[in-house]
Amino acid sequence: MAEAVISLADVTKRFAAAGPPAINAVTATLAAGRITGVVGPDGAGKTTLIRLMTGLLRPDGGRITVAGHDTVDAAARIHGLIGYMPQRFGLYEDLTVAENLRLYADLRGLPVAGRGPVFDRLLTFTGLVPFTRRLAGALSGGMKQKLGLACALVQTPRLLLLDEPSVGVDPISRRELWRMVRTLVGDGISVVWSTAYLDEAEDCDDVILLNEGEVLFCGAPQDLTRRVTGRTCHLSGIEARRRSVLAEAVDADTVIDGVIQGRNLRLVFRDPVAEAGRDLLAGLTGVQPAWRLDPVPPRFEDAFVDILGGGPRGRSALAAGRPAGDRMGDTVIEAKALTKRFGSFTAVDGVSFAVARGEVFGLLGPNGAGKSTTFRMLCGLLRPSGGTAGVDGFDVAATPAAARSRIGYMAQKFSLYGNLSVRQNLRFFSGVYGLRGADRQRQIDRMIDIFALAPHADAPAADLPLGFKQRLSLAAALMHDPPVLFLDEPTSGVDPITRREFWSHINGMVERGITVLVTTHFMDEAEYCDRIALIYRGREIALGSPDDLKAQARNGDLPDPSLEDAFIALVEASDAADRSAA
Amino acid sequence: MTRILALVVKELLALLRDPRGRSVVIGPPIVQLFLFAYAATLEVSNVAVAVYDQDHGRWAQELVQRIAGSPTFTDIRSLDSARDLRRAVDTQAVIMAMQIPQDFSADIEAGRPVSLQLILDGRRSNAAQIVNGYALRIVAGINADLAAERGQAGAASVIVARNWFNPNLHYHWFTVPSLIGTIGMLVGLAVTALSIARERELGTFDQLMVSPLRPAEILVGKTLPSLLIGIVHATVFLLVATLAFGIPFTGSLVLLYASLTVYLVSVVGVGLFISSLAQTQQQAFLGAFVFIAPAILLSGFATPVENMPLWLQHFTLINPLRHFLVIVNGVFTKDMPADTVLANAWPLVVIAAVTMTAAAWLFRRRLG
Known part of the structure; x- marks a missing residue:
């Protein structure tokens, strides 16, 4: 084992005396010269743990040493050794790139004389040379993180702590960030990288996996992934029925986890695939000869779900109450040459697509590419500058109230009334959608029942655990049985169990004729979609099923591209086409 | 109706279940009532x-x-x-x-x-x-x-x-009824100015906008709770003024409440305007402050309007508080007759119409 750069001994931190601790008895050692991932869903305690490591928070119990210094007694010594990049950019948005760098150099007491070469090196390293005069607030998410990284590096630190550096960063910039951090590790810097994206865990040298303030696993990610080796497979050949097959499969005792990946299912078995798979196929209804089980390499996420005791099972009770959908295949959501201009800037440029009843349609794209703007025009939050948006037969701009009554909407972050109780929130949303009397009460009771909200029904919504907030948001969006559901990055940051539960409801509803439009930059979520429109620089650069998009990116170097590979390839191809046109 | 009612109930619950909201609405106005009535009295003695x-x-x-x-x-x-x-x-x-x-x-x-x-x-x-x-x-x-x-x-x-007249020269008799106007403005403005901005900050605003609620319904749903809170305040102050301070109420309650309602609508209109303009609660708060300070200074509460330069006196005519102070003091201690009340109330109607229209216009515009 290499020399330890951070050691945590039985560290506990609580913010409310009564509540559960934010960090509970964490013991871990972080080796020098490596990338250590602090991995876990939102609310797991990642930021708290990193702030404890920087000495910005004092532990309530236990001891932390950074490079041999105690964080309580020698916080100032530690601050001289580390670079820290807080979540949400510790940048001054009203200063330019160069001014931000200068400010951090001043704060670090870097002598003015030696600054020129340092700045040049950092700007070159982060690719920000052309943007030194731009305001930090005007940078894209990825560029902000690169600038944040540069600011944390003005004085070469021994230890670099990055709190969720990849949030709001598109896949291309994310790969660049990883490359940069790898270079730094090569120079002998130790790095702590926190993330809610489980796929990033596999790129770390070591991982501290946190859930609800407790360490589930500490060590090399491969050691964790190994526990599910031989138990993971794809079920293919089921394309049209994959949602109902998934619901049935995860109900089987042999299956501990299942998700949709494009046209296939990814299943994790309790026992090795060989026999367990045969048993499963024997047990499913309507098995066709074309159905096949192929082993696939395990992922970190599979192992995480395995530790947590498996994904949720069963069918969605929400869908069970709905009549089976009819007129499947009719067009329900339609964008025709949708365009939005803000001043001279064209945010969305002639985007067109049609979504059929019972389809899950994804808008995928980097931040600032125009996917949110497209989404907001379709649900009536923004007026298009050109083109039309139609929902369930209504023109959103011409008859907004009628169109909106057909829509259920779930915002990206929890956006219900935090100081209203669960029941009051449901009462409000049912009232807003015109439900009254006994219908209203029946619907509220039904939602509380389906989402198991009863124990929290009178608690303020803000105090709910994250998973329950998610359920409440979905319940509020579905109060009026809308035929169309708009989801804005519905499960970013939530733990994998909650995400599966959420999608089991969505899948069930879709089977019964609900149409779903979802924006996401999250590849796992995109895999659940029937079709995806890839939005880049305001234009729709690709449209097709996840497997179609992957096929477009397939080449000799990438025989089996992931959706992220496909995303990057398509965006780069679009850039190349723009360059040759220019 | 169900929709607006749901909005009003939500608005009141959101305010009263929030400890901070509660403290804005309940604590300071009562403290201010006694503080202003005793400490900031305008009485000249000795x-x-x-x-x-x-x-x-x-x-x-x-x-x-x-x-x-x-x-x-x-x-x-x-x-x-x-x-x-x-x-x-x-x-x-x-x-x-x-x-x-x-x-x-x-x-x-x-x-x-x-x-x-x-x-x-x-x-x-x-x-x-x-x-x-x-x-x-x-x-x-x-x-x-x-x-x-x-x-x-x-x-x-x-x-x-x-x-x-005020034969015993008690200045409470002027201060306390005036507080119905000034504190009513503070609370009414604070509650409305923050309400839309808070929803923007929390992201609940989008949630409202994708519901079948029409912009007009949202505005009504935002106006009614503030109006209700303002009227409850005024009633409490009225009771305190007559019971605790022993100020005789000589005029017509109907006239007082009618003009109070118009006055509050004009204030809420300003609040909604500020709220539509502001992206964050902080901006809304600053906006409210920018309005409140001159509104109170130019109302005749602290400085008699007649003491101001003529051009400034004309300027005070757009200040709803200035008109309402005349009414509230007149109705309270001087049994102001209905025609005089009306003469002072119609500017309030005009101001209310202007502020509400402006708020509605800005609100719609900000959706574009």
Whole structure:
């Protein structure tokens, strides 16, 4: 084992005396010269743990040493050794790139004389040379993180702590960030990288996996992934029925986890695939000869779900109450040459697509590419500058109230009334959608029942655990049985169990004729979609099923591209086409 | 209707279940009521005045005694020359000097009109104005007594005097009713200005906008709760004013509540306008502050409007608080008749219409 750069001994931190601790008895050692991932869903305690490591928070119990210094007694010594990049950019948005760098150099007491070469090196390293005069607030998410990284590096630190550096960063910039951090590790810097994206865990040298303030696993990610080796497979050949097959499969005792990946299912078995798979196929209804089980390499996420005791099972009770959908295949959501201009800037440029009843349609794209703007025009939050948006037969701009009554909407972050109780929130949303009397009460009771909200029904919504907030948001969006559901990055940051539960409801509803439009930059979520429109620089650069998009990116170097590979390839191809046109 | 009702209930719950919201609505207004009523009272007392009596007759004596008898004027200095008078005012030894001319008593006895000269220290314009008012009242008292002495229906004139004036010179009688207007504005504005901005910050605003609620319904749903809270406040203040401070309520409750409603709508309109403009609660708060400070300064609450330069007096006409203060004080202590109330209330109707229209326009525009 290499020399330890951070050691945590039985560290506990609580913010409310009564509540559960934010960090509970964490013991871990972080080796020098490596990338250590602090991995876990939102609310797991990642930021708290990193702030404890920087000495910005004092532990309530236990001891932390950074490079041999105690964080309580020698916080100032530690601050001289580390670079820290807080979540949400510790940048001054009203200063330019160069001014931000200068400010951090001043704060670090870097002598003015030696600054020129340092700045040049950092700007070159982060690719920000052309943007030194731009305001930090005007940078894209990825560029902000690169600038944040540069600011944390003005004085070469021994230890670099990055709190969720990849949030709001598109896949291309994310790969660049990883490359940069790898270079730094090569120079002998130790790095702590926190993330809610489980796929990033596999790129770390070591991982501290946190859930609800407790360490589930500490060590090399491969050691964790190994526990599910031989138990993971794809079920293919089921394309049209994959949602109902998934619901049935995860109900089987042999299956501990299942998700949709494009046209296939990814299943994790309790026992090795060989026999367990045969048993499963024997047990499913309507098995066709074309159905096949192929082993696939395990992922970190599979192992995480395995530790947590498996994904949720069963069918969605929400869908069970709905009549089976009819007129499947009719067009329900339609964008025709949708365009939005803000001043001279064209945010969305002639985007067109049609979504059929019972389809899950994804808008995928980097931040600032125009996917949110497209989404907001379709649900009536923004007026298009050109083109039309139609929902369930209504023109959103011409008859907004009628169109909106057909829509259920779930915002990206929890956006219900935090100081209203669960029941009051449901009462409000049912009232807003015109439900009254006994219908209203029946619907509220039904939602509380389906989402198991009863124990929290009178608690303020803000105090709910994250998973329950998610359920409440979905319940509020579905109060009026809308035929169309708009989801804005519905499960970013939530733990994998909650995400599966959420999608089991969505899948069930879709089977019964609900149409779903979802924006996401999250590849796992995109895999659940029937079709995806890839939005880049305001234009729709690709449209097709996840497997179609992957096929477009397939080449000799990438025989089996992931959706992220496909995303990057398509965006780069679009850039190349723009360059040759220019 | 169900939709608006749901919105109103939500709005009230959101405010009252939030400890911070609760404290904004309940705590400070009550504290301010007592603070303003006692500490920030505009009463002028323990004032030194000078009298330069050139008459020394019966009526001059009567006048000096009445001044000495008023609790406001505790220090009466007798002067012997115009030069002393000038020095007394110059050195701020007294705030007012009264010059009683020769033949003052003789003229009164003969039934001829007389004049008195009051010299006031204009450097302390507020206090001087108030002292001036006191002095005029004392003189008016003498007039009334004179009229009575000369065989007119004395009892009647005494009653009229009580209704019209504030004979004991209690300044609570002005301050406390005025607080219905000023604090009503503070709370009404704070509640509405923050409401939309808060929803923007929390992301619940989008959630509202994708519901079938029309913009007009949202505005109504935002206006009613603030109106309700404002009216509850006013009622509490009314009760405190009459029960705790013993201020007699002389006018018509219907007139008061009707004008209060129009007044609050105009204030809520301003609040909604600010709220539509602001992206964050912080901006909304600053916006409210930018409005409230001049609205109170230019209302006649602290500085009489008549003391302001003429152009500024015209400017105060767009201030709803200025009009409402006239109404609330008039209705409260002077039994202001309906036509006078109306004369002061129609500008409020205009202001309310303008602010609400502007808020609705901006609100729609911000959706584009």
